[in-house]
Amino acid sequence: MTKYSSKISFVLDGEIAEIDFSENKFLSPTMTVLNFLRSLPNHKGVKEGCAEGDCGACTVVLGELNEDGGVDYKAIDSCLVFLPMLQGKQLITIENLGTSANLHPVQKAMVDTDGSQCGYCTPGFIMSMFALYKNYNNPDRETIDDCLTGNLCRCTGYRPIVEAAEISCVHDGLDQFTDEESEIAPLLTAMKIASETLQLESNGQSYFVPNSIEAILQLRKEYPEALLVSGATDLALKVTKQKQLLKQLIDISQVEALRQYEETADDLVLGAGLSLEEVKALSSENFPALFDTLAVFGSLQIRNLATLGGNLGSASPIGDTPPILMAYDASVVLHGLDGERTLKLKDFITGYRQTELSNNEIISKIIIPKVKDGSFVKWYKISKRKDLDISTVSAGFRIKLSEDQTVEELELIYGGMAAMTKNADNTVQALVGKKWTRENVEEAMNFIDKDFTPISDARSSKEGRRVMARNLVLKFWADTAAVNV
Ligand SMILES: Cc1cc2nc3c(=O)[nH]c(=O)nc-3n(C[C@H](O)[C@H](O)[C@H](O)COP(=O)(O)OP(=O)(O)OC[C@H]3O[C@@H](n4cnc5c(N)ncnc54)[C@H](O)[C@@H]3O)c2cc1C
Ligand code: FES
Ligand code: FES
Secondary structure: OEEOOOEEEEEEOOEEEEEEOOOOOOOOOOOEHHHHHHHOOOOOOOOOOOOOOOOOOOEEEEEEEOOOOOEEEEEEEHHHOEHHHHOOOEEEOHHHOOEOOEOOHHHHHHHHOOOOOOOOOHHHHHHHHHHHHHHOOOOOHHHHHHHHOOOOOOOOOOHHHHHHHHHHOOOOOOOHHHHHHHHHHHHHHHHOOOOOEEEEEEOOEEEEEOOOHHHHHHHHHHOOOOEEEOOOOOOHHHHHOOOOOOOEEEEOOOOHHHHOEEEOOOEEEEEOOOEHHHHHHHHOOOOHHHHHHHHOOOOHHHHOOOEHHHHHHOOOOOOOHHHHHHHOOOEEEEEEOOEEEEEEHHHHEEEOOEEOOOOOEEEEEEEEEOOOOOOEEEEEEEOOOOOOOOOOEEEEEEEEEOOOOEEEEEEEEEEOOOOOOEEOHHHHHHHOOOEOOHHHHHHHHHHHHHHOOOOOOOOOOHHHHHHHHHHHHHHHHHHHHHHOO
16 A cells, blocks of 8 residues: 655746755755755745744745646745645745746836835745735635735835735736646646555655545555644654754645535534644634634644644644534544544543544544534633634633523633543533523632643733633623623
C-alpha cells in the first residue's frame, strides 16, 4: 500500500517543482514553506515576523484544484505549513505577482495609496489582498477587514492599506493567473495522489501522506507513536517555537473523504478535515452561533489551514469550537480499523487535552443537529483583542423556555474556566424550572463560584475569570430578552 517515495511535487513559478528529501539533507519534511522559500535565491520577498501565525508577514497564496476543474486561491501563513503540504498545489509568492514595470492591480493600488513605509509587512499584505482580489469583486468593508486581520503593520497605519484593497479589487479577479489557469489546472490534476501513500524519509523523520481513511488507519496501526497532522496550526508550533524534532507524522490533509459534508433535514455532517473557513461558510444559514465563533477565530490565513478535527483533536480548554459545538449537542464520529463509533462531544473530551480517541482511530466526522425545538443558542468570547486572539473565557449557551418564560432546558458551557470545556452544572440546576428573570439569573450567577476554580495566567487573574463567567450569564439573559424567545 505504501509507496516509498522520497519526493513531493507542486507548482512554483508556473512549473512543476520537485523536492527529493533523500537527495537534499538540508530539507526535512517538517521544514516550513517559509524557511524553504527563504532558502531560495529568488523567493526572499516572503518575510518572517513571528513564526507562529500572528503577523502575516509570511503570507503566500495556495492555488488548489476545485470541483469545477478551476483553481481556488487561498491566503495562508507559510510559517505554519510543512513542505509536504504543498503536494499537488500551486504555491504563489510575491515574486509571481508583478514587476516594478508591470505591477499587479493590488500592488499598483498599494503604491498609489502610499500603503507602505518600511515595507517589511508589505509582501504579506499584498498576498492577502491578492487572494481577496481573486475571490471577491468590489468587497465590502467587513470582507476587506476580515481578509487583512491576519496581517500586522507597525508603521503605515491601516487606512491606506484598506483603501488599496477597495480600489483594486474591482476587476472580477481577472489577471495573468486567470490567463494561465488552463495551463496550471492540468498540472495540479497530474500531481494528485491517486492510489499511493507517500512516505518521506529524511533526517531521522518519517512523514507519511496517505490518500484515504483506510490508509491512515493502516499507518496508525503500523506506527502507533506517529502524530496526526491536519492543518498544522497547532502542531507546527512544536517545530517553529519549541524546536522539537517530530519523528513520525501522518499528514491527513490530502484525504478527500475527510473534506466531505452533507446537510440533511436534521443535521449538518462535517468532514473533520474541512477547513474552519469552509465550516464557517457551511454554518452561516442554520448555525449562526457557530458562524459567529468562526468569524473571530484566528485570522483568514489560519482558518484556511486549521480544521475542525484539529480543534477538537487538540482538546484544548481554550479551544473555541468545543463550547459552541457542545451547546449544539454535536457528536464526533471516530473511525477505526474495526469500524465507526459515534460519541457526544461532551463525552469525547475527558480532561486536560485528553479525549476518548484511541491511537488506532481518527475523528472522521462531526455531526451537528439542527435546532428545532425553539431553543436559543449563543456564543461568547472574551479576549484581549477582538480578532486573532486566544480566548480568556469563552462560552456556548443554549436555553429552551416555555411559553410562560420558565427555563425548561439550559446548557452553560464554558472554555477557559477549567482544565477542560465544562458545563456550569450548579448554575444550570439553580435556573431550570425557574422563571427566566433578571432576579433569578443574578441569584444563580453565584453558583459559578461553585462550578469553577479557574486559574490565574497571563490573560487574566482567577478573580477576573470568575467575574467574566458570571456576567456572561447575565449577558445571555439580556440577549435572550432582546430576541424575545
Ligand atoms: C495564530 C493562531 C491563532 C489561533 N487562533 C485560534 C482561535 O481563535 N481559537 C482556537 O480555538 N484556536 C486557535 N488556534 C489554534 C489552532 O488554529 C486550532 O486549534 C485549529 O483548529 C487546529 O487545527 P489544525 O487542523 O491546524 O490541527 P493540527 O495542528 O494539524 O492538529 C492539532 C491536534 O489535533 C489532532 N488532530 C488533527 N486532526 C485530527 C483528526 N481528524 N482526528 C484526530 N486527531 C486530529 C492532531 O494530532 C493534533 O494533536 C490558533 C492558532 C494559531 C497559530
Ligand atoms: S511569520 Fe508571522 S504569521 Fe508567519
Ligand atoms: S510598512 Fe513597516 S511594518 Fe508595515
